Amino acid sequence: xxxxxxxxxxxxxxxxxxxxxxxxxxxxxxxxxxxxxxxxxxxxxxxxxxxxxxxxxxxxxxxxxxxxxxxxxxxxxxxxxxxxxxxxxxxxxxxxxxxxxxxxxxxxxxxxxxxxxxxxxxxxxxxxxxxxxxxxxxxxxxxxxxxxxxxxxxxxxxxxxxxxxxxxxxxxxxxxxxxxxxxxxxxxxxxxxxxxxxxxxxxxxxxxxxxxxxxxxxxxxxxxxxxxxxxxxxxxxxxxxxxxxxxxxxxxxxxxxxxxxxxxxxxxxxx
Numbered sequence: 001x002x003x004x005x006x007x008x009x010x011x012x013x014x015x016x017x018x019x020x021x022x023x024x025x026x027x028x029x030x031x032x033x034x035x036x037x038x039x040x041x042x043x044x045x046x047x048x049x050x051x052x053x054x055x056x057x058x059x060x061x062x063x064x065x066x067x068x069x070x071x072x073x074x075x076x077x078x079x080x081x082x083x084x085x086x087x088x089x090x091x092x093x094x095x096x097x098x099x100x101x102x103x104x105x106x107x108x109x110x111x112x113x114x115x116x117x118x119x120x121x122x123x124x125x126x127x128x129x130x131x132x133x134x135x136x137x138x139x140x141x142x143x144x145x146x147x148x149x150x151x152x153x154x155x156x157x158x159x160x161x162x163x164x165x166x167x168x169x170x171x172x173x174x175x176x177x178x179x180x181x182x183x184x185x186x187x188x189x190x191x192x193x194x195x196x197x198x199x200x201x202x203x204x205x206x207x208x209x210x211x212x213x214x215x216x217x218x219x220x221x222x223x224x225x226x227x228x229x230x231x232x233x234x235x236x237x238x239x240x241x242x243x244x245x246x247x248x249x250x251x252x253x254x255x256x257x258x259x260x261x262x263x264x265x266x267x268x269x270x271x
Contacts, residue, residue, distance in 0.1 A: 042117075042143040042145075043117045043120050043121070043143075044113055044114065044117045044143060047113045047116045047117060047120070048109065048110065048113040051109050051112060051113055051116075052109060055100065055104045055109065058100060058104070059096070059097060059100045059104075061089075061093045061096075062089060062092060062093055062096070063089070064085065064089065144177060147181055147185070150177055150178060150181045153174055153177070155171075155174075156170070156171070157170040157171075
Protein backbone atom coordinates (compact mmCIF):
# COMPACT_ATOMS: atom_id res chain seq x y z
CA UNK A 1 0.00 0.00 0.00
CA UNK A 2 0.93 3.67 -0.04
CA UNK A 3 1.52 4.01 3.72
CA UNK A 4 4.97 5.08 4.78
CA UNK A 5 7.23 2.34 6.11
CA UNK A 6 8.38 4.62 8.93
CA UNK A 7 4.84 4.96 10.24
CA UNK A 8 4.34 1.19 10.11
CA UNK A 9 7.60 0.65 11.99
CA UNK A 10 6.56 3.13 14.68
CA UNK A 11 3.20 1.39 15.02
CA UNK A 12 4.90 -2.00 15.37
CA UNK A 13 7.16 -0.66 18.11
CA UNK A 14 4.07 0.74 19.82
CA UNK A 15 2.40 -2.69 19.69
CA UNK A 16 5.46 -4.47 21.05
CA UNK A 17 5.75 -1.94 23.87
CA UNK A 18 2.10 -2.46 24.80
CA UNK A 19 2.60 -6.23 24.79
CA UNK A 20 5.65 -6.02 27.04
CA UNK A 21 3.74 -3.92 29.55
CA UNK A 22 0.72 -6.19 29.28
CA UNK A 23 2.52 -9.50 29.68
CA UNK A 24 4.99 -8.21 32.24
CA UNK A 25 2.50 -6.82 34.75
CA UNK A 26 -1.03 -8.00 33.96
CA UNK A 27 -1.01 -11.79 33.63
CA UNK A 28 -3.43 -13.31 36.11
CA UNK A 29 -4.41 -16.87 36.94
CA UNK A 30 -7.60 -16.76 34.85
CA UNK A 31 -6.09 -15.11 31.80
CA UNK A 32 -4.71 -11.87 30.46
CA UNK A 33 -6.36 -8.80 31.94
CA UNK A 34 -7.12 -6.37 29.11
CA UNK A 35 -8.33 -3.64 31.45
CA UNK A 36 -5.46 -1.37 30.51
CA UNK A 37 -7.10 -0.92 27.14
CA UNK A 38 -10.42 0.73 26.52
CA UNK A 39 -12.88 -2.16 26.84
CA UNK A 40 -15.44 -0.40 24.70
CA UNK A 41 -13.11 -0.26 21.69
CA UNK A 42 -11.52 -3.01 19.64
CA UNK A 43 -7.82 -3.35 18.92
CA UNK A 44 -8.47 -2.28 15.34
CA UNK A 45 -10.26 0.88 16.49
CA UNK A 46 -7.50 1.73 18.95
CA UNK A 47 -4.73 1.33 16.39
CA UNK A 48 -6.76 3.17 13.77
CA UNK A 49 -7.22 6.10 16.14
CA UNK A 50 -3.50 6.08 16.97
CA UNK A 51 -2.45 6.17 13.29
CA UNK A 52 -4.95 8.89 12.46
CA UNK A 53 -3.64 10.98 15.34
CA UNK A 54 -0.09 10.65 14.00
CA UNK A 55 -1.26 11.54 10.50
CA UNK A 56 -3.01 14.63 11.86
CA UNK A 57 0.26 15.68 13.49
CA UNK A 58 2.11 15.20 10.20
CA UNK A 59 -0.59 17.17 8.37
CA UNK A 60 -0.40 20.26 10.56
CA UNK A 61 0.61 23.44 8.76
CA UNK A 62 4.20 24.55 9.17
CA UNK A 63 4.74 27.93 10.78
CA UNK A 64 8.11 29.64 11.28
CA UNK A 65 9.05 30.79 14.79
CA UNK A 66 8.75 34.46 15.55
CA UNK A 67 12.52 34.90 15.86
CA UNK A 68 13.40 32.91 12.76
CA UNK A 69 15.40 35.80 11.32
CA UNK A 70 17.94 35.44 14.12
CA UNK A 71 18.77 31.91 12.96
CA UNK A 72 18.51 32.65 9.25
CA UNK A 73 21.69 32.70 7.19
CA UNK A 74 22.71 36.16 6.12
CA UNK A 75 22.46 36.82 2.40
CA UNK A 76 24.13 39.37 0.19
CA UNK A 77 20.90 39.78 -1.75
CA UNK A 78 17.86 41.73 -0.62
CA UNK A 79 16.38 40.68 2.70
CA UNK A 80 13.37 38.36 2.52
CA UNK A 81 10.09 40.05 3.22
CA UNK A 82 7.47 38.56 5.51
CA UNK A 83 5.06 38.29 2.57
CA UNK A 84 7.54 36.26 0.53
CA UNK A 85 8.06 33.88 3.44
CA UNK A 86 4.31 33.50 3.99
CA UNK A 87 3.73 32.82 0.28
CA UNK A 88 6.45 30.17 0.26
CA UNK A 89 5.03 28.53 3.39
CA UNK A 90 1.54 28.59 1.93
CA UNK A 91 2.73 26.75 -1.17
CA UNK A 92 4.69 24.30 0.97
CA UNK A 93 1.70 23.58 3.22
CA UNK A 94 -0.51 23.09 0.17
CA UNK A 95 1.95 20.59 -1.30
CA UNK A 96 2.24 18.89 2.09
CA UNK A 97 -1.53 18.46 2.45
CA UNK A 98 -1.80 17.13 -1.09
CA UNK A 99 1.01 14.67 -0.39
CA UNK A 100 -0.60 13.48 2.85
CA UNK A 101 -3.99 13.00 1.17
CA UNK A 102 -2.37 10.71 -1.39
CA UNK A 103 0.08 8.83 0.84
CA UNK A 104 -2.01 8.65 4.02
CA UNK A 105 -5.37 7.92 2.44
CA UNK A 106 -8.22 6.42 4.45
CA UNK A 107 -7.84 3.07 2.68
CA UNK A 108 -4.12 2.96 3.43
CA UNK A 109 -4.65 3.82 7.10
CA UNK A 110 -7.28 1.09 7.50
CA UNK A 111 -5.02 -1.42 5.75
CA UNK A 112 -2.13 -0.67 8.11
CA UNK A 113 -4.46 -0.81 11.13
CA UNK A 114 -5.60 -4.27 10.02
CA UNK A 115 -1.98 -5.38 9.67
CA UNK A 116 -1.15 -4.07 13.13
CA UNK A 117 -4.20 -5.83 14.57
CA UNK A 118 -3.14 -9.12 12.99
CA UNK A 119 0.40 -8.64 14.32
CA UNK A 120 -0.95 -7.76 17.76
CA UNK A 121 -3.07 -10.88 18.08
CA UNK A 122 -0.32 -13.05 16.61
CA UNK A 123 2.21 -11.84 19.17
CA UNK A 124 -0.33 -12.02 21.98
CA UNK A 125 -1.35 -15.56 21.04
CA UNK A 126 2.27 -16.66 20.95
CA UNK A 127 3.02 -14.98 24.30
CA UNK A 128 -0.02 -16.37 26.08
CA UNK A 129 0.74 -19.83 24.71
CA UNK A 130 4.22 -19.66 26.22
CA UNK A 131 2.89 -18.74 29.67
CA UNK A 132 0.17 -21.41 29.51
CA UNK A 133 -2.90 -19.21 29.26
CA UNK A 134 -5.96 -20.81 27.70
CA UNK A 135 -7.04 -19.33 24.35
CA UNK A 136 -10.68 -20.22 24.93
CA UNK A 137 -11.26 -17.09 26.96
CA UNK A 138 -13.40 -14.43 25.29
CA UNK A 139 -11.24 -11.33 25.05
CA UNK A 140 -12.76 -7.99 25.95
CA UNK A 141 -11.33 -6.45 22.77
CA UNK A 142 -13.00 -8.87 20.36
CA UNK A 143 -14.79 -6.96 17.61
CA UNK A 144 -18.43 -7.79 18.32
CA UNK A 145 -19.48 -5.71 15.33
CA UNK A 146 -18.27 -8.53 13.09
CA UNK A 147 -20.93 -10.98 11.96
CA UNK A 148 -18.43 -13.84 12.08
CA UNK A 149 -17.45 -13.12 15.69
CA UNK A 150 -21.10 -12.89 16.70
CA UNK A 151 -21.87 -16.29 15.20
CA UNK A 152 -18.89 -17.78 17.07
CA UNK A 153 -20.15 -16.73 20.49
CA UNK A 154 -20.96 -19.76 22.65
CA UNK A 155 -24.58 -20.34 23.58
CA UNK A 156 -23.69 -20.37 27.29
CA UNK A 157 -21.09 -18.55 29.32
CA UNK A 158 -18.00 -20.76 29.53
CA UNK A 159 -16.90 -19.68 32.98
CA UNK A 160 -17.07 -22.14 35.84
CA UNK A 161 -16.95 -19.36 38.43
CA UNK A 162 -19.80 -17.33 36.89
CA UNK A 163 -23.00 -16.95 38.88
CA UNK A 164 -26.46 -17.83 37.60
CA UNK A 165 -27.30 -14.16 37.24
CA UNK A 166 -24.21 -13.62 35.09
CA UNK A 167 -25.11 -16.58 32.89
CA UNK A 168 -28.64 -15.26 32.33
CA UNK A 169 -27.25 -11.81 31.64
CA UNK A 170 -24.85 -13.27 29.06
CA UNK A 171 -27.65 -15.15 27.29
CA UNK A 172 -29.80 -12.01 27.15
CA UNK A 173 -26.96 -9.94 25.75
CA UNK A 174 -26.07 -12.64 23.23
CA UNK A 175 -29.67 -12.89 21.98
CA UNK A 176 -29.93 -9.12 21.74
CA UNK A 177 -26.63 -8.92 19.87
CA UNK A 178 -27.71 -11.57 17.38
CA UNK A 179 -31.05 -9.80 16.87
CA UNK A 180 -29.31 -6.50 16.24
CA UNK A 181 -26.90 -8.20 13.86
CA UNK A 182 -29.84 -9.61 11.89
CA UNK A 183 -31.45 -6.17 11.70
CA UNK A 184 -28.16 -4.67 10.60
CA UNK A 185 -27.83 -7.22 7.79
CA UNK A 186 -31.34 -6.37 6.62
CA UNK A 187 -30.53 -2.67 6.68
CA UNK A 188 -27.29 -3.32 4.80
CA UNK A 189 -29.20 -5.19 2.09
CA UNK A 190 -31.70 -2.34 1.93
CA UNK A 191 -28.84 0.15 1.74
CA UNK A 192 -27.32 -1.83 -1.11
CA UNK A 193 -30.61 -1.73 -3.02
CA UNK A 194 -30.95 2.02 -2.48
CA UNK A 195 -27.39 2.60 -3.61
CA UNK A 196 -28.01 0.62 -6.80
CA UNK A 197 -31.15 2.66 -7.45
CA UNK A 198 -29.25 5.87 -6.78
CA UNK A 199 -26.60 4.79 -9.27
CA UNK A 200 -29.28 4.09 -11.87
CA UNK A 201 -30.79 7.55 -11.31
CA UNK A 202 -27.47 9.38 -11.53
CA UNK A 203 -27.94 10.22 -15.26
CA UNK A 204 -31.08 12.17 -14.35
CA UNK A 205 -29.21 14.46 -11.93
CA UNK A 206 -28.02 16.61 -14.87
CA UNK A 207 -30.69 16.25 -17.57
CA UNK A 208 -29.21 18.98 -19.73
CA UNK A 209 -26.07 16.89 -20.23
CA UNK A 210 -27.16 13.28 -19.70
CA UNK A 211 -30.62 13.19 -21.34
CA UNK A 212 -31.39 14.02 -24.97
CA UNK A 213 -31.38 17.81 -25.17
CA UNK A 214 -34.39 17.87 -27.51
CA UNK A 215 -36.54 16.47 -24.68
CA UNK A 216 -35.85 19.25 -22.22
CA UNK A 217 -34.98 22.41 -24.17
CA UNK A 218 -37.48 24.92 -25.49
CA UNK A 219 -35.97 25.17 -28.96
CA UNK A 220 -35.22 21.47 -29.38
CA UNK A 221 -36.13 19.29 -32.33
CA UNK A 222 -39.04 17.69 -30.52
CA UNK A 223 -40.67 21.05 -29.85
CA UNK A 224 -40.33 22.03 -33.50
CA UNK A 225 -41.92 18.79 -34.64
CA UNK A 226 -44.79 19.30 -32.21
CA UNK A 227 -45.39 22.77 -33.63
CA UNK A 228 -45.50 21.32 -37.14
CA UNK A 229 -47.94 18.67 -35.95
CA UNK A 230 -50.21 21.31 -34.39
CA UNK A 231 -50.29 23.25 -37.65
CA UNK A 232 -51.03 20.09 -39.61
CA UNK A 233 -53.84 19.13 -37.23
CA UNK A 234 -55.34 22.60 -37.56
CA UNK A 235 -55.27 22.39 -41.37
CA UNK A 236 -56.77 18.91 -41.38
CA UNK A 237 -59.50 19.99 -38.95
CA UNK A 238 -60.34 22.95 -41.18
CA UNK A 239 -60.53 20.79 -44.28
CA UNK A 240 -62.76 18.32 -42.45
CA UNK A 241 -65.13 21.12 -41.46
CA UNK A 242 -65.21 22.35 -45.05
CA UNK A 243 -65.88 18.82 -46.25
CA UNK A 244 -68.79 18.50 -43.81
CA UNK A 245 -70.26 21.79 -45.03
CA UNK A 246 -70.01 20.71 -48.67
CA UNK A 247 -71.60 17.36 -47.87
CA UNK A 248 -74.45 19.12 -46.04
CA UNK A 249 -75.08 21.47 -48.94
CA UNK A 250 -75.12 18.63 -51.46
CA UNK A 251 -77.47 16.28 -49.60
CA UNK A 252 -80.09 16.58 -52.36
CA UNK A 253 -77.68 15.57 -55.13
CA UNK A 254 -77.28 11.88 -55.88
CA UNK A 255 -74.23 10.28 -54.25
CA UNK A 256 -71.41 9.10 -56.40
CA UNK A 257 -68.44 6.90 -55.62
CA UNK A 258 -64.84 8.07 -55.80
CA UNK A 259 -62.25 6.02 -57.56
CA UNK A 260 -58.86 5.17 -56.05
CA UNK A 261 -57.11 8.04 -57.80
CA UNK A 262 -59.82 10.50 -56.84
CA UNK A 263 -59.63 9.45 -53.15
CA UNK A 264 -55.84 9.90 -53.14
CA UNK A 265 -56.16 13.32 -54.79
CA UNK A 266 -58.81 14.38 -52.26
CA UNK A 267 -56.62 13.26 -49.35
CA UNK A 268 -53.59 15.14 -50.68
CA UNK A 269 -55.72 18.19 -51.22
CA UNK A 270 -56.77 18.13 -47.54
CA UNK A 271 -53.14 18.30 -46.37
